[in-house]
Amino acid sequence: SQQGEEDPQALSIQEGENATMNCSYKTSINNLQWYRQNSGRGLVHLILIRSNEREKHSGRLRVTLDTSKKSSSLLITASRAADTASYFCATDALDSNYQLIWGAGTKLIIKP
Amino acid sequence: EAEVAQSPRYKITEKSQAVAFWCDPISGHATLYWYRQILGQGPELLVQFQDESVVDDSQLPKDRFSAERLKGVDSTLKIQPAELGDSAMYLCASSRRGNADTQYFGPGTRLTVL
Numbered sequence A: 001s002q003q004g005e006e007d008p009q010a011l012s013i014q015e016g017e018n019a020t021m022n023c024s025y026k027t028s029i030n031n032l033q034w035y036r037q038n039s040g041r042g043l044v045h046l047i048l049i050r051s052n053e054r055e056k057h058s059g060r061l062r063v064t065l066d067t068s069k070k071s072s073s074l075l076i077t078a079s080r081a082a083d084t085a086s087y088f089c090a091t092d093a094l095d096s097n098y099q100l101i102w103g104a105g106t107k108l109i110i111k112p
Numbered sequence B: 001e002a003e004v005a006q007s008p009r010y011k012i013t014e015k016s017q018a019v020a021f022w023c024d025p026i027s028g029h030a031t032l033y034w035y036r037q038i039l040g041q042g043p044e045l046l047v048q049f050q051d052e053s054v055v056d057d058s059q060l061p062k063d064r065f066s067a068e069r070l071k072g073v074d075s076t077l078k079i080q081p082a083e084l085g086d087s088a089m090y091l092c093a094s095s096r097r098g099n100a101d102t103q104y105f106g107p108g109t110r111l112t113v114l
Helices: none
Strands: A005-007 A010-014 A019-024 A031-037 A041-048 A056-057 A061-068 A071-076 A085-092 A106-111 B005-007 B012-013 B018-023 B030-038 B044-050 B053-056 B065-069 B074-079 B090-095 B109-113
Touching: A005 A085, A010 A019, A019 A085, A019 A106, A031 A061, A031 A071, A041 A056, A041 A061, A041 A071, A071 A085, B012 B018, B018 B090, B018 B109, B030 B074, B044 B074, B074 B090
Parallel strands: A010 A106, B012 B109
Antiparallel strands: A005 A019, A019 A071, A031 A041, A031 A085, A056 A061, A061 A071, A085 A106, B005 B018, B018 B074, B030 B044, B030 B090, B044 B053, B065 B074, B090 B109
């Protein structure tokens, strides 16, 4: 079962533009994490935001969390061709024994 | 930088054959996860180990899948017999403490069942 749903399913932008991806979830969470997956490879952890945090930054990444709307967004600023990948959100919650529950991902394509 | 190792990277097999995947987690990581990822979807947890003990295998199809982590270090996931629907990417991940901790993934094994 997948708790997170990413939106959009696919996004294509020009290099240098900002990319925004959204994640919605269904139940109360403990943490929300974002991961990146390059084509045919494993996943790489990007950032973790706790349920009591509203915003977090890491380099060109900015993550926001709105627990009242059960949603999160990932912003990548000044996109580069190397950012082309699929991006997944994953949540953990007390009622699922903190097991990570994953969304289906957003496929991001950066056009040179 | 330490990484999670997996082998093989690619496996093609015929249905009804047996296949096995191997994973070596990052040294010192107590928790090991096996996920299955179908193309276009997010990972689905198959089994989770804490040291050598299984803590969650509720999504593991136990009639054909088995997993072990005998010494609490590396792990093997086996499918016998393989079915066409098992074609997917099999990902191994590890974390220091367990759930709610950052997970580090290996490169995965792409399985194709013909």
